[in-house]
Amino acid sequence: MRKRLWAAALAAVAVFCISDLRAQGLTPEQMKAATASTNEQSIIQNREATKNWPSYGLDFQETRHSKLKSINAENVGKLGLSWSTSLESRRGVEATPIVINGVMYVTASWSVVHALDARTGKELWRYDPQVPKDYGYKGCCDVVNRGVAVHEGKVYVGAYDGFLHAIDAATGKMLWKVDTIENRAMSYTITGAPRVYKNAVLIGNGGAEFGVRGYITAYNVADGKQKWRWYSVPGDPSKPFEDKSMEAAAKTWDPAGKWWLAGGGGTMWDSMAYDPELDIMYVGTGNGSPWNRDLRSPAGGDNLYLGSVVALKPETGEYVCHHQQTPGDNWDYTSTQHVLLADLTINGQPRKVWLHAPKNGFFYVIDRTNCQFISATPFVETTWAKEYDEKGRPIENPGARAKDKPWETIPSAYGAHNWHPMSFNPDTGLVYLPAQGIPLVQQPVQQWQYNEHRPGSAMSNLGWNLGFLFNTVDPTMKPYGHLSAWDPVAKKEVWRANYVSPWNGGTLTTAGNLVFQGTADGRFIAYNAKTGEPLWQTPVGSGVVAAPSTWELDGEQYVSVAVGWGGVYGQMQRATETAGPGRVYTFKLDGKGTMPPLVQRAPAELVKGVAYKPEDVAPGLGLYVSNCLFCHGVPGVNNGGNIPNLGFTKAEVLKNSPELLLNGAFVEGGMPTFKGKLTEAQVTQIVAFIQGTADAVRPK
Known part of the structure; x- marks a missing residue:
């Protein structure tokens, strides 16, 4: 019964x-028919005409170059909204919409997957992986997700809490999920989009700020069983090495630092690319853990494979070769930024290369057949190194590794280019690169212990392990952001579009001589790909960080972008007075859709009237830095991003903070409970710092 x-x-x-x-x-039957044939071969075939957008970077080479040209430099001014759909999200949206035969898959914050009818934008199903909200603090950079992979009727998403989910593409039903985290005592997350190569789902993890060991894992597409795992840094040298690449890497680390206790870092949290002809995949690796090399490897060393692009065999995970871009990383110069593959003529010779612009400010051209160095050229101001030698090693500024004084790192840890994808147009020969500068001064911590709460050490009470203090003196650099059209052969910038803020969105380029990009100040813009002339723009209600996609349906070309301000910079800062929820916008020529109304932010007023003891302000500063800074910014100085600036909060909230913070009142918004982390007296000191700072900046 x-x-x-x-x-x-x-x-x-x-x-x-x-x-x-x-x-x-x-219907589910139509959705099944639309996606059932999506696999490695269909993605390769799609590259001929690019009518679909079946993978994160469009193709395995991650070029983000569409051959569609119905929308072009001559008629792009006629673009109008076709439809828009709310993602019902107030945190960062970083996903590139995947579109296959009229079905769109896009993710919002907290790794929620939306399946949409690409003709109308109507939601077909929604899949919520139920990430626990109290897990939010275990990531450095907002509760974001960059998208899904689709393969033979399944949708794969890596959830923020480290589980890889396989979903029925037609119904949204979970088929299986697997825990990708090998040590739950450490703060691993997933924010990147999976890829599918050789019938395996590939995904890495984030967490190097906290102290983890980086790895990338391949899972069988059918049932989620693990096929292989490759680590980016060696483990405890007293134990057997996993393979020869780890044995070689261990020689570049100093065991006196016991790096394996903090994991070593090297997390592979974003970029991947694949060359089907060479049958080689390429993955970017992250920063060291802790950041400060003197603490994790006191005698120095390159610390392989931090800050590298590594070539692997996708069938087995076997190491092929690598190029390390930042030997002995000391500045959080990850190499996890977008890797794309191209065939270029260099010095009269055809070369198969990968192109890369990581955080450290140099643009790299590397032979992808053997990882041979070709060139590295600064695309922004760099003070840590001035150039690379013929062997592909940086010539560092002697002061860049200052051991006992502040050093303004340019680029900073925010990166000259962060995760926001770039694109390559073979017609123009140019790479379209979101470049930026965000000020930061680093000062080494002299006495450091893994997982120690040190007031004044950024976010250390929430598990961050950096080994540096920040902005102990004021930076001299001013923040900036621009779109750079970069010639990788001539090694120079051809044109530039300047913006009012850093943290602008990823790019898309097309055979219609166009470049599309969203901006931090809430616009979606089309440029002439050859000249940089702005040809069209529209407001989209919020800062844009994600990259757009373009696709064709029933003979008509569309352009889609997911909008939602956020990320590590976007948590604290913003460049708009609008605060629209996460939303997908889709445009076409002569589109007649109605743009949704702009949602204005409520006027911000500095908090006042909360009583405090002046002697509590100084200790409150140290506690604020070690618990609150990288989410809420500097009270009353930063204007607040997608997380409120506490200098503009309500007095009632500050007055009740001990009870609210220690009882987990804000957990559902992603904020942790501080029970067991702070005492009531310490919360009172933090409140004193917030109110005292607001009082100090009010006259200014």
Whole structure:
């Protein structure tokens, strides 16, 4: 009887879902037919005409160059909204919309997957991986997700809490999930988009700020069973090495630092690319853990494979070769930024290369057949190194590794180019690169212990392990952001579009001689790809950090972008007075859709009237830095991003902070409970610093 009731309930749910989908234009059967044939071969074939956008970077080479040209430099001014759909998200949206035969898949914050009818934008299903909200503090850079992979009727998403989910592409039903985290005592996350190569789902993890060991893992597409795992740094040298690449890497680390206790870092949290002809995949690796090399490897050393692009065999995970861009990383110069593959003529010779612009400010051209160094050229001001020698090693500024004084790192840890994807147009020969500068001064910590709460040491009470203090003196650099059209052969910038702020979105380029990019100040813009002339723009209600995609359906070209301000910089800062929720916008020529109304932010007023003891302000500063800084910014100085600046909070909130923080009142918003981390007296000191700072800046 119980089985019959259960079967009847399932049948009723199925009928409801199918009826709901039919009312919106697509049935599960149509969705299944649209996605069932998406696989390695179809992605390769799609590259000929690029009518679909079937993978994160469009193709395996991650070029983000579409051959569609119905929308072009001559008619782009006629673009209008086709439709827009709310993602019902107030945190960062970093995903590139995947579109296959009229079905769109896009993720919002907290790793929620939305399946949309690409014709209308109507939601077909939604999949929430149910990431616990109290897990939010375990990531450095907002509760974001960069998208999904689709393969033969399945959608794969890496959830923020480290689980890889396989979902039925037609119904949104979970098929399986697997825990990718090998040590739950450490703060691993997933924010990147998976890729599928050789019938395996590839995903890495984040967490090097906290202290983890980086790795990338391949899982069988059918059932999630692990096929292989490759580590980016060696483990405890007293134990057997996993492979020869780890044995070689261990020679570049000093065991006196016991780096394996903090994991060593090297997390592979974003970029991947694949060359089907060479059958080699390429993955960027992250920063050291802790950041300060003198603490993790006191005798120095290159610390392989930090700050590198590594070539692996996708079938087995076997190491092939690598190029390390930042030997002995000391500045959080990750190499996890977008890697794209191109065929270029250099010095009269055809070369198969990868192109890369990581955080450290140099643009790299590397032979992808053997990882041979070709060139590295600064694309922004760099003070840590001035150039690279013929062997591909940086010539560092002697002061860049200052051991006992502040050093203004240019670029800073925010990166000259962060995760925001770049694109390559073979017609113009140019790479379209979101470049930026964000000021930061680093000063080494002289006495450091793993997982020690040190007031004044950024976020150390929430598990951050950096080994540096920040902005102990004021930076001299001013923040900036621009779009750079970079010639990788001539090694120079061809044109530039300047912006009012850093942290602008990823780029898309097309055969229609166009470049599309969203901006931090809430615009979506089209440029002439050859000249940089702005040709069209529209407001989109919020700062844009994600990269757009373009696709064709029923002979008509569309351009889509997911909008939602956030990320590590966007948590604290913003460049708009609007605060629209996460949303997908889709445009076409002569589109007649109505843009949604702009949501204005409420006027911000500095908090006042909270009583405090002046002697609590100084200790409150140290506690604020070690618990609050990288989410809430400097009270009353930063204007607040997608997380409120506490200098502009309500007095009632500050007065009740001890009870609110220690009882977990804000956990559902992603803020941790501080029970067991702070005492009531310490919270009172933090409140004193917030109110005291607000009082100090009010006259200014």
